[in-house]
Amino acid sequence: MTTDLEAVERIAIRELLSAVAGDLGASMRPEWERAAWGVPRSVYVPDRIYLGDELEACDRADDPKAWLRAVYANDSVVSQVNDGQDPGDGERWASSSASAPSIVFRMLHMADVGEGHRVLEIGTGTGWNAGLLSYVAGPENVTTIEVDPTLAARAKDRLWKEGLRAEVVVGDGSMGHADSAPYDRLVGTCSVRSISRSWLEQVRPGGVILTPWDSPWFCYGLLRMTVDDTGRAEGRFSPHSAFMLMRNQRTALRIFRDVVREDHLPDESTTALSPWDVAGDDVDAQFALGLQLRDVWRTWHEDPDVDGVKTRLWVATTDATSWAAVDWDGTSDDRFTVWQHGPRRLWDEVQAAYAWWTWHSRPGPERFGLTVTATGETRWLDTPEHRVPVTG
Structure with a gap:
């Protein structure tokens, strides 16, 4: 039954x-x-x-x-x-x-x-x-x-x-x-x-x-x-x-446990590039940046208990040697404060990767490809001859 x-x-x-x-x-x-x-x-x-x-x-x-x-x-x-x-x-x-x-x-x-x-x-x-x-x-x-x-x-x-x-x-x-x-x-x-x-x-x-x-x-x-x-x-x-x-490819990193230290003295600057443009809801942008920034990760920090900061985007390398933070004050939509520390200027790399993506008409994942040989990998756009620039 x-x-x-x-x-x-x-x-x-x-x-x-x-x-x-x-x-x-x-x-x-x-x-x-x-x-x-x-x-x-x-x-x-x-x-x-x-x-x-x-x-x-x-x-x-x-x-x-x-x-x-x-x-x-x-x-x-x-x-x-x-x-x-x-x-x-x-x-x-x-x-x-x-x-x-x-x-x-x-x-x-x-x-x-x-x-x-x-x-x-x-x-x-x-x-x-x-x-x-x-x-x-x-x-x-x-x-x-x-x-x-x-x-x-x-x-x-x-x-x-x-x-x-x-x-x-x-x-x-x-x-x-x-x-x-x-x-x-x-x-x-x-x-x-x-x-x-x-x-x-x-x-x-x-x-x-x-x-x-x-x-x-x-x-x-x-x-x-x-x-x-x-x-x-x-x-x-x-x-x-x-x-x-x-x-075996996981990276279990945390910003305050593994990356940022009290004795770090980051450089301060400003940017017109919104952190939401590179780490928001646009999956095409994020995918393209991920292909270029091979060893860079990011995480959001809402209300970080810092005067004048409503939201912060953290960016860091997977080896924890370089980091950047981009702050939004809760009001401005065209100017953000940037802090960078370490041998690599990570926010500069993010801006360059985003500029490359926009210059090439904001391609989605279907326009990208990968070639793998015994000696390495090549990431490309549209054809294998058009290589994607990669950092890290």
Whole structure:
């Protein structure tokens, strides 16, 4: 007999597929729609998830309807906090999640995975994405790698119970998994700041690398690259996604703990460039600055308890040797106070990067690309010959 929750789940899957198709702007491919039904998300998302800005726990046993609504919403679901450690009464931060279904299926379409393709997935997480890949490519063709042993074990248990016996490996995703190479497709489910040479070596000529992108300035963009017969990979960005960063590429920096010191004597100047122009709501600007300012990050400070300062934008290098602060007094819209310290004039670099972007007609992510060889990376605009200037 069908239970109420089973009926609710069927309705939720239909509504989710409709929402995904709306986001894609087209109907889902039949093989992926079949996979969505054959690999239910509810099987893979853990019984405890974390919701809202405060990451409040929601347990399946305590509130099954709320849990099911969250699982089948077209949104990401935080499945682990604090790398699996109990935060107690301390701060909770998301360390693993099930990505929003719309971006999951967008990436599966972009990767163009088909039956018989050998696929390496970087970042197993809950195992749902590996299940979808296994359903279409065949589980014997799918290898998925996860740095967290607990997450890997749980995902393997779910996959194998469902008869999708993909190879689940515990390890550093940036190194790939050479034992099962070569691959036709490599799909990342965590953001990266650079492309591993191991990935290039393990994807066959003509194969595709698809991964979310991140810079210390701004986490945004999907990168789709094709590997050629010389071991070079080249491709373009697209304006989608925001994924958690690969664990071995994290930078857990804080301004007052790691960067600014009481004995620092910064230089004072003014600027007409609004901090909101470079770190506000314009994702195109932020993406372009992130490509140029390779090792620069930023954070906002509201009401910093400084006379005459309403809002401050902090900018710093990831090695914590240089920083800048841009102050808004709460009234002026065309003049801001700048403080800079260290061997690099970071606000000068930000202004130069923004000027370059505006000079080139404010391009969005889809006009940028990346070429990776055994010796390095080149970021470019429109064509590989038109290099993006990079600092750091």
